Amino acid sequence: MQFDLSSVETATMVFMGTLVFAVALTAFVLVAGFLALILVGLGKLAWVAVSTSLVATVHGINLGWERLVRKAATVELPGEFQGQPSPSTGSYPRVMLGDS
Known part of the structure; x- marks a missing residue:
């Protein structure tokens, strides 16, 4: 039996x-x-990865600086630093000449 579309009503x-x-x-x-959700998820994942690495870098720099400061505080230098006389021009120090 052949199906004929002409017998089906228009409605x-x-x-x-x-x-x-x-x-x-x-x-x-x-x-x-679904694709929008995937893209938002990938963007969030990328943001979390970048922000986590930046925070870890800053914490690493802070930790290294703290170790350096603590080590520098424990070092004792033999003798004392000798003060150097600052060069001057007459009665005014050299720093004062910058404003004149």
Whole structure:
């Protein structure tokens, strides 16, 4: 038995076409939403990775600086530093000449 579309009423074909279009539109919206969620997740993952590495770098720098300061505080230098006379021009020190 051969199926003949001419025997189907126009209203039935319009209804079936509307259903097919609705299913296609629903599938498109679902796929677009899923892809948007994936992109947002990847962006969040990238942001967490970058921010975590930056925070770890800053903490590493702070830890290294703290160790350096503690080590420098324990070092004793033999003797004392001798003060050096600053060069001057007459009665005013050299620093004062910058404003004149």
